[in-house]
Amino acid sequence: MKFDYVVIGSGPSVYRFLLGMQNSGKKIAVVEKNRFGGICPNEGCEPKIFLEGAARATLTSMRLQGKGITQPAKLDWKELIQQKNKAMASFLNNMQSMYEGLGATTIKGEASFVDQHTIEVNNKKITADNFVIATGKKPHPLNISGHEYLLTSTNLFELEDTPKNVAIIGSGYVGMEFATLLSAAGVKVTVIVRSGQPLEGFYSQHVHQLVDEMKNSLGINFIFNTNVTAVTEAQTGYEVQSANGNLGTFDKVINASGRVPEINALKLDNAGVEYSNRGIKVDKYLTTSANNIYAMGDIVDKTAPALTSTAQFEADYLSALLTNKTTEPLRYPVIGTVTFTFPQLAQAGISIDKAKEDSNYSIKDIDITQGDFLYAGTDDHARLSLVFDKQNHLVGAAEISQTAVDDINALIPVMAIDVDPEVWKEKMIMAFPGLAYKIRTLI
Numbered sequence: 001m002k003f004d005y006v007v008i009g010s011g012p013s014v015y016r017f018l019l020g021m022q023n024s025g026k027k028i029a030v031v032e033k034n035r036f037g038g039i040c041p042n043e044g045c046e047p048k049i050f051l052e053g054a055a056r057a058t059l060t061s062m063r064l065q066g067k068g069i070t071q072p073a074k075l076d077w078k079e080l081i082q083q084k085n086k087a088m089a090s091f092l093n094n095m096q097s098m099y100e101g102l103g104a105t106t107i108k109g110e111a112s113f114v115d116q117h118t119i120e121v122n123n124k125k126i127t128a129d130n131f132v133i134a135t136g137k138k139p140h141p142l143n144i145s146g147h148e149y150l151l152t153s154t155n156l157f158e159l160e161d162t163p164k165n166v167a168i169i170g171s172g173y174v175g176m177e178f179a180t181l182l183s184a185a186g187v188k189v190t191v192i193v194r195s196g197q198p199l200e201g202f203y204s205q206h207v208h209q210l211v212d213e214m215k216n217s218l219g220i221n222f223i224f225n226t227n228v229t230a231v232t233e234a235q236t237g238y239e240v241q242s243a244n245g246n247l248g249t250f251d252k253v254i255n256a257s258g259r260v261p262e263i264n265a266l267k268l269d270n271a272g273v274e275y276s277n278r279g280i281k282v283d284k285y286l287t288t289s290a291n292n293i294y295a296m297g298d299i300v301d302k303t304a305p306a307l308t309s310t311a312q313f314e315a316d317y318l319s320a321l322l323t324n325k326t327t328e329p330l331r332y333p334v335i336g337t338v339t340f341t342f343p344q345l346a347q348a349g350i351s352i353d354k355a356k357e358d359s360n361y362s363i364k365d366i367d368i369t370q371g372d373f374l375y376a377g378t379d380d381h382a383r384l385s386l387v388f389d390k391q392n393h394l395v396g397a398a399e400i401s402q403t404a405v406d407d408i409n410a411l412i413p414v415m416a417i418d419v420d421p422e423v424w425k426e427k428m429i430m431a432f433p434g435l436a437y438k439i440r441t442l443i
């Protein structure tokens with residue numbers, strides 16, 4: 001079989017790449033070893049946000065008990081997982097045919113390079129002029145005794161019985177979001193943090209506030225500055241050990257210690273593609289060290305965050321480059337990011353922690369709770385922090401609140417098009433209250 005392009009992996013970047021290549025007349029194949037659609041729809045963003053809807057409703061009702069709500073909602077985890085599976089089934093089952101509908105030949109199997117123009121899949125050789133590697137990331141294996149007892153986020157999406165108590169090792173996006181989801185289902189959650197602060201990339205002040213909220217409102221237990229050394233089977237459940245001693249016995253122990261590049265099976269050395277333990281090395285045109293092989297999405301060794309949104313941005317860029325719609329290098333725009341915790345943390349642009357150390361920037365911290373009117377008091381510890389440059393243009397924003405993702409997304413265009421605040425005032429009237437209430441002292 002011979003193609004113009006063979007894409008390895010079928011995640012959200014590949015969907016966008018196929019859309020961009022649709023009228024190029026190129027013969028394209030997509031090889032996927034697991035489920036078509038990749039991580040985001042099968043075991044990432046999309047099932048997560050389905051579960052989050054019910055979790056948020058439950059936690060909101062709990063928070064408002066005694067503030068106008070007499071009976072808080074009770075989340076039935078088993079039913080929620082079944083509903084999620086039902087709602088997503090037809091979408092996921094159609095993924096492969098959707099890719100074929102976009103003009104690609106789809107091949108199920110694991111790809112490895114034989115040379116710069118050949119891969120092997122299911123013991124068959126496939127040749128192509130060009131390849132695009134989009135193999136993403138997989139859970140970081142924890143090298144401790146008893147690692148075989150650990151669950152990952154993938155297992156949690158299929159977990160039908162509700163454990164009484166769980167330990168989560170790691171406190172990045174996955175650890176903090178699953179701590180929120182499971183606690184909404186009545187699970188007693190302990191988060192084990194190897195440093196002094198979860199969610200390292202987020203504004204530290206907001207993270208500390210989030211941890212306080214998760215402790216006090218959700219009853220989540222945090223153990224800081226602790227490395228797990230072993231997990232052993234107990235009479236009921238699993239014991240978690242650290243250098244400081246036994247951390248307790250838990251029904252389930254979850255490894256949320258990050259994700260590593262899906263690289264080994266690819267045999268990249270056979271094609272002369274350079275890589276590091278952070279992913280595949282690319283230049284400013286997403287081209288690897290082999291000039292006919294490109295990479296995009298989570299597999300790329302990059303400083304931009306590994307998100308669906310950035311993966312799809314890279315895919316749009318690559319299809320434009322390969323169809324001669326651009327000759328420019330890749331430049332990332334303002335990137336928004338969010339953790340779907342309770343409350344949410346969201347941010348975009350220059351980080352507040354960085355801006356605090358740089359005299360070129362000024363920061364405005366707004367206490368969103370003044371008056372405590374918004375959402376019947378569910379946002380009683382919410383804050384919005386904005387970074388302005390010397391011209392008084394908005395260049396960074398971070399928020400902790402129940403609606404942080406929507407607020408920050410609404411501020412991204414203001415940052416991206418770099419408008420003068422006077423023009424901002426002149427050109428728009430936001431719907432009130434919402435975000436307009438929060439920034440009323442500014443505009």
Ligand SMILES: Cc1cc2nc3c(=O)[nH]c(=O)nc-3n(C[C@H](O)[C@H](O)[C@H](O)COP(=O)(O)OP(=O)(O)OC[C@H]3O[C@@H](n4cnc5c(N)ncnc54)[C@H](O)[C@@H]3O)c2cc1C
Nearest residue numbers: 009011013033038039040044045111135136297298307308
């Ligand atoms: C629990 C969770 C929640 C998340 N939530 C969010 C969120 O809310 N927002 C957000 O922006 N991002 C989120 N992400 C991140 C998002 O899922 C990824 O950034 C995105 O899926 C990356 O897309 P991709 O195209 O690079 O590849 P992926 O989606 O990682 O897909 C790669 C595919 O390649 C396949 N593959 C690997 N090796 C081979 C091989 N040798 N041969 C053939 N196929 C191969 C894999 O099976 C996989 O299907 C979340 C991730 C997780 C785990």
Ligand SMILES: NC(=O)c1ccc[n+]([C@@H]2O[C@H](COP(=O)([O-])OP(=O)(O)OC[C@H]3O[C@@H](n4cnc5c(N)ncnc54)[C@H](O)[C@@H]3O)[C@@H](O)[C@H]2O)c1
Nearest residue numbers: 170171172173174175194256257258259306307338339340
């Ligand atoms: N809302 C979202 O956009 C969202 C949600 C989930 C995942 N994601 C994406 O998926 C990626 C993976 O998420 P993640 O939470 O798995 O990774 P992460 O890199 O965000 O967090 C991993 C955490 O594990 C800790 N850790 C690392 N090694 C450890 C060890 N040996 N012992 C204990 N702790 C250890 C780290 O300090 C960190 O806090 C994210 O970087 C993000 O790009 C995004």
